[in-house]
Amino acid sequence: MTTLQTTKMTNYRWVICAMLFFATTVNYMDRQVLSLTYPGEGGIQNEFGWSDDNYGTITSIFSIVYAICMLFAGKFIDWMGTKKGYLWAIFVWSTGAVLHAFCGIATCGVLTGDWLVGFETAKELLRAYSGPALAISSVSVWFFLGARCILALGEAGNFPAAIKVTAEYFPKKDRAYATAIFNSGASVGALVAPFTIPVLAKFFGWEMAFIVIGALGYVWMAFWLFIYKKPSENKNVNTAELTYINQDADTDGDPKDADTEGPKISFGKCFTFKQTWAFIVGKFMTDGVWWFFLFWTPAYLKSQFNINPTDFQGMLLIFILYLITMLSILGGKLPTVFINKGMNPYAGRMRAMLIFAFFPLLGLFAQPLGDLFGTPWFPVILIGILGAAHQSWSANIFSTVGDMFPKSTVATITGIGGMAGGVGSFLINKGAGSLFTYAEEQGTAFSFMGFDGKPAGYMIIFCICAVAYLIGWAIMKVLVPKYKPIIVE
Numbered sequence: 001m002t003t004l005q006t007t008k009m010t011n012y013r014w015v016i017c018a019m020l021f022f023a024t025t026v027n028y029m030d031r032q033v034l035s036l037t038y039p040g041e042g043g044i045q046n047e048f049g050w051s052d053d054n055y056g057t058i059t060s061i062f063s064i065v066y067a068i069c070m071l072f073a074g075k076f077i078d079w080m081g082t083k084k085g086y087l088w089a090i091f092v093w094s095t096g097a098v099l100h101a102f103c104g105i106a107t108c109g110v111l112t113g114d115w116l117v118g119f120e121t122a123k124e125l126l127r128a129y130s131g132p133a134l135a136i137s138s139v140s141v142w143f144f145l146g147a148r149c150i151l152a153l154g155e156a157g158n159f160p161a162a163i164k165v166t167a168e169y170f171p172k173k174d175r176a177y178a179t180a181i182f183n184s185g186a187s188v189g190a191l192v193a194p195f196t197i198p199v200l201a202k203f204f205g206w207e208m209a210f211i212v213i214g215a216l217g218y219v220w221m222a223f224w225l226f227i228y229k230k231p232s233e234n235k236n237v238n239t240a241e242l243t244y245i246n247q248d249a250d251t252d253g254d255p256k257d258a259d260t261e262g263p264k265i266s267f268g269k270c271f272t273f274k275q276t277w278a279f280i281v282g283k284f285m286t287d288g289v290w291w292f293f294l295f296w297t298p299a300y301l302k303s304q305f306n307i308n309p310t311d312f313q314g315m316l317l318i319f320i321l322y323l324i325t326m327l328s329i330l331g332g333k334l335p336t337v338f339i340n341k342g343m344n345p346y347a348g349r350m351r352a353m354l355i356f357a358f359f360p361l362l363g364l365f366a367q368p369l370g371d372l373f374g375t376p377w378f379p380v381i382l383i384g385i386l387g388a389a390h391q392s393w394s395a396n397i398f399s400t401v402g403d404m405f406p407k408s409t410v411a412t413i414t415g416i417g418g419m420a421g422g423v424g425s426f427l428i429n430k431g432a433g434s435l436f437t438y439a440e441e442q443g444t445a446f447s448f449m450g451f452d453g454k455p456a457g458y459m460i461i462f463c464i465c466a467v468a469y470l471i472g473w474a475i476m477k478v479l480v481p482k483y484k485p486i487i488v489e
Contacts (some may be wrong), residue, residue: 056433067422074415331392403450
């Protein structure tokens with residue numbers, strides 16, 4: 001490693017990190033709009049007559065399309081380049097988010113023949129529709145699925161691009177912390193969402209919530225065009241900062257020598273490495289947990305405690321939940337402590353991830369304590385702790401990719417792992433929706449651990465979420481017990 005210059009180091013890498021943070025915040029706000037406008041009076045569920053199974057289908061299809069797109073999004077980012085690739089991703093997902101707003105008008109057009117109407121007129125025409133109610137729910141589900149698929153296509157590019165940018169702008173020891181910071185945008189997005197989306201929906205209609213939140217992505221694009229360049233080409237990054245960024249590489253005295261992304265690895269060859277499969281398993285086992293709580297928490301509060309997300313109490317509960325998840329920023333710093341004590345980055349991350357894997361076990365007590373005391377606060381606090389543990393885990397597992405793969409392949413591997421996470425999310429969301437509908441229909445005939453009906457269904461899912469991280473960590477450790485970077489001749 002070369003000696004740092006005496007010139008004061010610039011810190012432009014943190015400006016780039018801030019951009020990744022805002023992109024991730026917008027990303028998760030776009031995902032949250034549906035879950036926060038689904039239940040309650042004036043919500044999508046009542047307007048179109050959806051069942052939990054309908055909602056589970058939409059969230060699960062989003063997850064599987066996201067998974068499939070992730071498989072190729074990483075390769076697209078590596079091919080297109082970080083700047084253009086990120087721009088395309090956020091343009092597509094913002095457009096998909098806005099299109100949700102017009103699903104009611106489209107449903108009205110198909111069923112009544114009136115296409116050129118406003119949002120409120122479409123609602124009135126659907127309320128007056130004399131055909132079978134099932135037609136409204138069925139047609140609307142298909143339109144929402146279409147918009148959701150476009151959203152998934154674009155959102156699949158966020159994390160491959162963000163992780164690639166992190167590998168470009170940060171040395172290995174700082175990547176988990178930088179990832180934790182931008183990844184906390186997921187929590188901030190979920191934090192801001194309950195105080196903005198329900199308010200927009202309540203006063204302007206659920207359609208405007210999709211339009212306003214979706215349009216934020218277009219604003220981000222304008223800033224990205226002027227702010228991002230590769231570190232060696234960026235005038236805002238001086239030699240001292242460039243040397244710091246490239247401290248892990250052999251630069252022969254010139255930090256610009258480290259700008260190469262390393263050898264290319266074919267898409268098929270990526271699957272021959274145990275390191276790839278370790279990342280796949282870790283994402284498959286755990287991503288669905290986060291997405292389940294992201295999509296189902298508002299419905300859970302409505303079902304179990306009769307609290308609407310548009311009520312002040314509902315907004316406060318969801319705000320507190322995601323405020324707790326902000327503790328995940330500290331999780332990105334923990335492996336640095338181990339690394340500074342002499343551990344290699346991979347060993348430090350794995351130790352940190354093991355610690356985080358135990359916290360989700362608290363989720364086993366969410367349903368029992370909520371039922372025992374008749375309050376949503378115990379489940380919300382415990383789910384928040386689980387969410388913080390997940391985001392800490394997520395920041396570190398993403399960073400293992402940059403530890404072991406050349407920069408040329410970081411986005412590709414991230415996309416492959418994201419695909420696995422999307423499959424896991426599809427299974428848990430579709431399974432949960434079907435389970436909740438079935439359990440509610442069965443009533444007291446369906447029991448699990450002292451709970452009957454739908455509460456029993458929630459208890460089953462909480463149990464799955466609680467143990468997923470320890471199982472995932474154990475399999476990862478078996479596949480890659482020690483730090484072993486990929487060497488391509």
